[in-house]
Amino acid sequence: MEFLSPATWEEALAAKSAHPDAVPIMGGTDVMVELNFDQHRPSALLDLTRVAELAEWGPDGSRVRLGAGVSYTTIIQRLGKHAPALAQAARTVASPQIRNRGTVGGNLGGASPAGDSHPPLLAADAVIELASVHGVRHVAAREFYLGPRRTARRDDELIAAVLLPERAGPQHFCKIGTRNAMVIAVASFCVTLDAATRTAGTGIGSAGPTPLRAVAAEEFLTAEFDWQGAGPLSEAAVRHFGELVASAARPIDDVRGSADYRKHALSVMARRALSWSVTDYRKGEAQCA
């Protein structure tokens, strides 16, 4: 196994172009498990830990640009205001040791349907910045996940950053695991209410071959919610939203849970996340009035 250790982003892109089979490694929290258990023996590793700009984040016009190598610990400490659902999801990632090392870029690169970052990125309509020696291109998270562990990233591209739209409303993330901490999701869910565009967003994790959106649930909520007056949603509407979320999932039975359980859990999480979000939205409206 060869080892490439670029010191700059330009060197990293050149190395990826010259060695498209090289596996990028940042925190190592996914890649190392595959190496330790010989599940995967890449011809080369591309170490990105020395590329300083990957670990940077900051405002980018009206959006927040989150470098692909920003750790979950930093997201928890710094991004709670800008991306509350992503910060909530980051809090549920594994252990402190792994949160010190793991990154959203790695979650996107591995593209496990159970990755905790994916539902918030889908719901918030985040954009993935991909780069190669040929230039930069932007792909919406909603078009990034193509199949089981397959994404829109090309072999010669690296994930540079995630662009998070300016938040204009509440966001909530929920996750169910087999215990409270240090777990891979059995199912997870995220909802966003965006007052600026008056649209709802959703993301479903660990309940299909890829992270998913519940498009019918989004459309229902966008139409049903009282964006202007912030009136409460009826219990029937909240329940229907949960049913629409569950019906958007395409789960399987596996070691972590059955398909039926996942659908049930999603409907419950969707109702809870929506109720919390509506409460937050109403509080926000009251403060403005």
Add this chain to the structure above:
Amino acid sequence: MADRARLRGPEPVTVELSINHRTRILEIEPRTSLLDALREQLDLTGSKKGCDQGTCGACTVWVDGRRVLACLTLAITCEGREITTIEGFSDGRRMNAMQRSFIKHDAFQCGYCTPGQVMSAVALLDEGHASSDAEIAE
């Protein structure tokens, strides 16, 4: 060349690490985890191999003062960084306060993962997340 990343391996390469403020030179394959480098090459066997997949925490060490799992860290990526293991924790005569506290409160089951627990517990205090039992549990 400025635009070319350095290519090393696949044969064993020379890696210089700073461990417990001591410079150590190793010959390792690039794929070697920090845990294997510590245990197999340097006889620093205080860091334990439990699961080798980032679940158990028995291999917790610090890299540049932050707690990480040595089994999920490539040794070669730690060049130029400061690694602290359980062996670097006491001066050889007197244990530190966390170690003494573990003994005082009999905080052991079989003891295998105790080094990782001690490394993690001290980092928890340093990070300021230990003001109450509830916060520690969180």
